[in-house]
Every structure is written in C-alpha cells, then in structure tokens.
Amino acid sequence: MSDIRALLREVCGDPAAGEDGVDLIESGLLDSLAVIELFTRLEEEGVVLIPTRVDREKLRTAAGIEALVAEERRKASSQSNP
Amino acid sequence: MKTLDAILSSAARHPDRPACRFPDGEISYGELLRRAEEEAEGLRSGAGPVPFGGERSIPAVVTILACLLSRRPYVPLTPRLPDARRDAIFRILAESVLPADTAYILFTSGSTGEPKGVPISRDNLDAFTAILPRWFADLDGDGPLTVFGAAPFSFDLSAADLFFALCGGHTLVSPDRADPADAIRLLKSADAAIMTPTHLRLCLMDPDFSPAGCPRLGCVYLCGETLDPAAAAKFLDRFPSPAMILLNAYGPTEATSAVSAVRITREMTRSGDPLPVGEIGNTTADIRIEDGEIVLTGPSVFGGYLGQIPAENGVPHTHRTGDLGSIDGGLLTCRGRADGQFKYKGYRIETGDVEAHLRALPGVRDGVLIPRRTPDGRGILSLTVYVVPEDGWDPDPAAIRSGLAARLPDYMVPKSVRFLDRFPVTANGKTDRKAMESYV
Numbered sequence: 251m252s253d254i255r256a257l258l259r260e261v262c263g264d265p266a267a268g269e270d271g272v273d274l275i276e277s278g279l280l281d282s283l284a285v286i287e288l289f290t291r292l293e294e295e296g297v298v299l300i301p302t303r304v305d306r307e308k309l310r311t312a313a314g315i316e317a318l319v320a321e322e323r324r325k326a327s328s329q330s331n332p
Numbered sequence: 333m334k335t336l337d338a339i340l341s342s343a344a345r346h347p348d349r350p351a352c353r354f355p356d357g358e359i360s361y362g363e364l365l366r367r368a369e370e371e372a373e374g375l376r377s378g379a380g381p382v383p384f385g386g387e388r389s390i391p392a393v394v395t396i397l398a399c400l401l402s403r404r405p406y407v408p409l410t411p412r413l414p415d416a417r418r419d420a421i422f423r424i425l426a427e428s429v430l431p432a433d434t435a436y437i438l439f440t441s442g443s444t445g446e447p448k449g450v451p452i453s454r455d456n457l458d459a460f461t462a463i464l465p466r467w468f469a470d471l472d473g474d475g476p477l478t479v480f481g482a483a484p485f486s487f488d489l490s491a492a493d494l495f496f497a498l499c500g501g502h503t504l505v506s507p508d509r510a511d512p513a514d515a516i517r518l519l520k521s522a523d524a525a526i527m528t529p530t531h532l533r534l535c536l537m538d539p540d541f542s543p544a545g546c547p548r549l550g551c552v553y554l555c556g557e558t559l560d561p562a563a564a565a566k567f568l569d570r571f572p573s574p575a576m577i578l579l580n581a582y583g584p585t586e587a588t589s590a591v592s593a594v595r596i597t598r599e600m601t602r603s604g605d606p607l608p609v610g611e612i613g614n615t616t617a618d619i620r621i622e623d624g625e626i627v628l629t630g631p632s633v634f635g636g637y638l639g640q641i642p643a644e645n646g647v648p649h650t651h652r653t654g655d656l657g658s659i660d661g662g663l664l665t666c667r668g669r670a671d672g673q674f675k676y677k678g679y680r681i682e683t684g685d686v687e688a689h690l691r692a693l694p695g696v697r698d699g700v701l702i703p704r705r706t707p708d709g710r711g712i713l714s715l716t717v718y719v720v721p722e723d724g725w726d727p728d729p730a731a732i733r734s735g736l737a738a739r740l741p742d743y744m745v746p747k748s749v750r751f752l753d754r755f756p757v758t759a760n761g762k763t764d765r766k767a768m769e770s771y772v
Contacts (some may be wrong), residue, residue, distance in 0.1 A: 263704050263714035264748035278733075278747050283677060286533050287706065287713055295535075301537050302513040320390075 253327050255318045263289040268312055281306070297322045333454045335435075335461040336400045338499035340365070346501050349476060352749050355390045355508040358440045364397060369729040371398035381425050381437055383407040384510040386486030393494070395530040396436075396485070403464070405434035405451065408485035410741045417447065417740060428638040437638065438488055441681045441744065443672065445552060445688025447748050449638030450585045457495075459616045459631035459753070460588040464496040466614065467593045470577050471551045477502040480522040482515060482531060487678060489556045491589040492581070493526035519546045528678035533563050536570065543571055543732060555581035555590050558606070558666065558680035558711055565601035582609030583616075585680070586651045591617045592664055610664035618648075619664055626657040626666070639726075674703050676712045679743045686736070686744055690717055695725035698755065701746065702768045715746035718768055720754060727751040737761070 255268035262279040266272050274280035280288070289299050297319055308314040342351075345660040347362030359367075373396055375382065384395050386408035397587025399406035407425065408420065422438050428449065430437075435457040444450040471477070479502050497504035505522060507514035516538050519525060527535075532554060535541040552567065559580050567578055583590035592610020600607055612619060617630030629650040634647075635643040643649045656667040672683035683701045690699035705714045717736075721727050729749035737745045750771070756764040 261713065262747065263716055264750075278745075281714075281747065282534070283530060284714065284747075286530065286537070289537055290533070299537075300539065301534060302516060302537075 254319055255286065255312050257291055258312055258315065261291065270311070270313060272312070273310050274312070274315075275306065280309060289314075294321065296326065335454070335495060335499060336459045338461065339397065339400075342498060342501035346476070349501065349659055350503045351498060352390060353394050353503060353505045354390055354393075355506070355514070356391075357760055359390050359393070364394065366422070367394045368397035371395060372401035375402035375404050377401065379404070379551075381405045381407045381430065381434075383409055383422070383425070384485040385409055385411060387411045387509075388482075388484060388490075392485055396494070397498075398436065400454075403433070403454075405430060405437050407437045407439075408580055410439075410486040410743075411484055412742055414738050414740065416738060420458070421447055421449070421736065424638055430638070431635055431642045438486065438585050441673075441679075441685040443682040443684035445685050445692075447685075450487070450634055451636075451638060452585075452588050452634055456588045456632050458635060458766050460590070461495040461499050462478040463614075463616050464492065465500065467553070467579060467581070468496065468524065468577075469552060470595070472575065473523060473550070476500075477523040478521055478526040479504050480506070480515075480518055480527070481729070482507055482509070482527055483556070483678065484749045487587045488585050489526065489528065489557070492553060492555065494522075496526070516545075518538050519549065520742060521548060522546065523548050524551040524553065526553045526555075528559065529554050529563060532567060532688075535561065536566050541570070550575060551577040553579040553581060553593070555583070555593075557675040559596070560711065561601045561604075564596050564607060565598065568598050568601065580607055580609050580636065582664065583632075584628075584651065584653050585629050586634045587617055588634070588655075591615050591628055591632055592619065594663060598757065606665050606667060606690065608663035608665050611661045612659060612664060619659070621659055622652075623658055624656050624658075624667075625670070626655045626664070627651070628653060674712055676703065676715065677743050679733065679741075681715075681744055685715070686715075686740065686746070687735055689739045690732070693732060696720075697722045700755065700763055700765065700768065701718065702765060702771075704769065714748065715744075716748040716750060717746045718750050718752055718755065718771075720752055 259268040261284045267279045308318045343361040343365040348360050350358050351361045352359050382399050382404050396406050431451050433454045434451040435454045437449050437451045439447040479493050479497040483489040505518045507518050545611045578596040579593045580596050580763045581590040581593035591614040594608050594611045616632035617628040620627050629648050633649040634652045635649050658665050686701040700718050702716050704714050732749045756767040758764045
C-alpha cells in the first residue's frame with residue numbers, strides 16, 4: 251500500500267498536506283486540480299474514485315482520505331475474492 | 333458585422349428555440365434579442381467600454397449581445413476579482429484610447445504586475461467565428477445542436493462555445509460551477525463540448541462520461557492549455573466510435589480565442605511527441621516559426637495592447653506569441669515557452685505578475701513564484717512561492733496568501749508558501765529557479 255500522506259504532500263505541493271489536523275479543503279491545499287491529480291495517481295494503483303460521487307467531507311483530512319482509500323481497496327478485494 | 337448578422341439570423345429563424353440554458357435560467361433566441369435590443373437602447377446614449385462580471389449568466393449574454401448591437405466594447409471581468417485588481421483594470425480602461433470598432437477587451441496577466449488589456453476588434457471576432465463551422469464540420473446532425481461550455485466569459489475559451497452556438501442557432505448549456513456533478517448531467521444530452529484539457533481529465537474520472545452515458549456526444553473541442561497525450565488516448569478509448577471528433581485547438585488571447593485546431597487521432601497519441609495543435613491552411617491567421625517562436629499574422633490578430641500605440645488599420649497585424657513551436661507535415665506543435673509565462677487551470681500567468689505583488693507585501697525581502705510540474709509532464713500541478721523574509725519578521729504563510737489574494741485573481745494565488753533564509757543562485761549569480769523546482 252502506497253503512502254497516502256506522501257502522495258498528498260506531493261499532489262498538494264506542501265508538506266502540511268500530510269499532517270493531521272490540517273483541513274485540506276479549507277486551506278486550499280486540495281483544490282480541484284490536486285483532486286484530479288490525486289485520483290489519477292490512485293487510479294494508476296487500481297483504486298478508482300469518482301470525484302463527483304465522493305463525499306467531500308472525507309476529503310477534508312489526510313486521515314479521511316486514508317480511510318476512503320482503505321475502504322475502496324477492501325471493496326475491490328472482496329469483489330475479486332468472493 | 334458577420335458575427336452579429338449570424339446571431340440576428342438565428343433569432344429571426346428560430347425565435348422560440350432556447351439560446352442558452354444556464355444555472356440561472358433559460359432564454360429563447362427571440363427573448364434574448366428583445367432584451368439585448370432594450371439594453372442596447374440605453375447603451376447607445378453612452379460611450380466607452382462596458383465591464384461586467386464574467387461568470388456565466390443570462391444577463392451576461394444579454395449584455396454581450398447588447399454591446400455588439402450598440403457597438404460598445406464589452407469587458408468580462410474575472411469572477412471574484414479583488415478590488416485592487418479591478419481598480420487597476422478600470423484605471424487602464426479610463427486612461428487608454430480604445431481602438432475604433434473594438435468588440436471586446438480581455439485582461440490578462442502582465443509581467444510587471446499590471447494586468448494587460450487585449451482589445452479584440454469586430455473584424456478579429458468575425459475571422460474567428462467564421463472558421464468555427466469549418467472546425468466542427470465533421471460533426472453529424474442537421475438539426476440544432478446542444479453545445480456544452482463551462483469557462484467564464486472572462487476566459488476567451490468561452491468565445492468558442494458562445495459564438496459557435498449563437499451564430500449557428502444552437503443551444504448553449506453551461507453547468508453550475510459550484511456543483512461538480514452538474515457538468516456530467518449536462519454532457520448526457522450534449523452534442524458538442526468545449527472545455528479545457530483539465531476539465532476533460534475530470535470528466536474522464538466519471539464512468540457516466542461514456543458512449544452509454546453521453547450518447548449524443550460527437551465532438552469535444554479542447555483549448556487553453558497543453559493536452560496530455562495520455563488524457564487524449566483515454567478519451568478516444570472511452571469513446572471508440574470512429575465518428576468521435578477530438579479537436580485540439582491553440583491560440584493566444586491576442587489572436588481571438590484560437591487560431592488553429594486539429595483532429596487528434598489514436599496514432600498521434602502513441603507517437604510519444606507532444607500532440608499537434610493545428611493544421612496549416614485551416615487557421616484564422618498565417619502561422620510561421622521564426623527562431624523557434626510561433627508568429628501569427630492575419631485577420632484574427634489584434635492591433636496592440638491597451639495603452640500602446642495601436643497598429644495601423646488595413647495592414648495585417650503580427651503577433652509574436654512567445655510560444656515555442658514547430659511545423660511538420662502541415663501540423664503545428666507547441667513546445668513550451670522561453671520566458672516566465674505559463675498556463676495554470678487554463679489561465680495564463682506571468683511569474684513576474686505574481687512576484688511584483690509578492691515583493692510589495694510587508695515583511696517580504698525577496699520572493700519568487702515556482703510553478704510545480706507533474707513528474708510525467710501532465711502540466712502545472714500547483715503554485716508555490718518562496719519568500720526570504722525581512723529580518724525579525726515572523727514567517728506566516730497565511731499572511732502571504734491573504735496579501736496576494738487581496739491583489740490578484742484567485743487562480744494566481746499560490747497554495748503553498750515556503751520560507752528560505754536565502755535563495756539558491758546559479759553560477760552567474762542569478763536566482764536558481766530550477767533548483768527550487770526540485771525542492772518539493
């Protein structure tokens with residue numbers, strides 16, 4: 251599993267994006283372009299998220315995004331190993 | 333004026349047909365013309381440019397048409413512009429002698445920190461609107477089309493969808509920008525879509541952006557920034573019909589929205605080269621390469637920035653774009669810039685514009701703007717400013733960002749602010765921007 255926090259630091263362009271307690275949306279760190287880049291990178295690793303259907307509240311924090319990705323991975327693996 | 337005549341003809345032939353369907357409502361061609369005539373009556377008693385908020389709305393389209401009718405230049409302003417930037421624009425408008433027959437004026441980033449006014453004449457606009465049916469000629473369908481466009485009117489990509497739709501008697505639909513799902517909802521019934529490559533990438537993340545979800549979609553026209561071959565390939569794989577048209581267009585604001593466009597094929601996306609942006613012989617200006625730079629001459633090229641001495645009328649105007657390019661086999665390809673200008677979210681930004689305002693902030697001894705590129709060259713990912721603070725000044729990223737937000741359009745405000753004791757320098761003693769690009 252890739253390091254989501256490192257990915258966030260990279261796509262947001264700021265070390266603060268990987269820290270706890272930072273509101274990624276309020277701070278402007280995770281803007282629309284960063285969301286596209288984040289989801290593109292995740293898609294390349296087999297985690298498919300749809301920007302228009304993801305609960306934006308979950309994108310607010312690094313922990314929320316980690317939980318979202320973990321959930322998608324669980325769904326994907328349960329589909330392939332019923 | 334051919335553009336205006338075509339819109340009037342659309343209104344005369346199909347008064348009941350919807351001209352625009354926007355988040356704030358729908359308006360028919362007949363009603364659009366009636367309201368524009370009414371507004372034009374008032375405008376005829378005055379003179380000079382007509383500024384208004386550039387967000388897409390029915391009143392904005394009425395004003396655009398009213399300005400064309402009353403021969404007053406319209407000036408769509410970037411949404412949410414801070415007062416200081418708006419005041420600078422109003423000052424430039426008040427102090428400049430406007431060229432006769434200006435259709436509209438757009439303001440773009442200037443390298444000194446002052447916005448630059450680009451007046452586009454009615455003849456320039458006619459040259460652009462005349463070529464649009466040619467670029468879209470392969471799009472099937474005899475009846476009216478539903479055309480999707482999302483860019484604010486302050487961004488000249490919007491001229492492509494606005495005038496393609498209105499001159500052709502088509503219906504223009506635009507999404508609520510606050511609701512990311514609205515674009516996909518509208519694309520489900522659109523025949524043609526005009527957007528930036530970034531917006532295309534966002535659409536491609538939605539499974540409903542597919543032949544099943546968007547069954548009528550026959551053409552996507554992209555302009556405003558570099559189209560990544562991977563995004564183009566993904567689109568053509570998603571919409572495998574050979575009838576699907578992917579147009580990649582190019583042009584600076586100074587030459588009226590776009591001077592060239594070319595249909596992108598699968599072969600082009602596989603070549604490993606940057607995608608072409610135009611086809612020689614199917615352009616609104618003569619295109620040549622001089623010392624590696626794309627140089628434009630012809631009917632769509634403006635006559636000079638506001639405040640500068642305008643070029644003579646009747647003589648073809650030339651614009652040196654500053655874009656590097658090449659022409660091979662009749663196809664034009666862009667190969668970046670040689671200066672500090674770049675495209676971010678489709679908007680053009682001069683590093684010098686942001687830096688002039690940054691260095692004017694209290695506590696900033698020196699500052700530079702570094703656009704951060706994606707590792708695979710998809711484009712600019714984010715903006716970072718590096719600041720050397722004055723001695724004894726407490727480095728506060730929020731203060732820097734809010735200081736810039738009070739002076740610049742929001743797309744120019746960097747997400748990230750980093751502080752350094754001093755900037756790295758090259759062997760020649762110049763600030764080493766390349767070194768800072770690798771800092772993140």
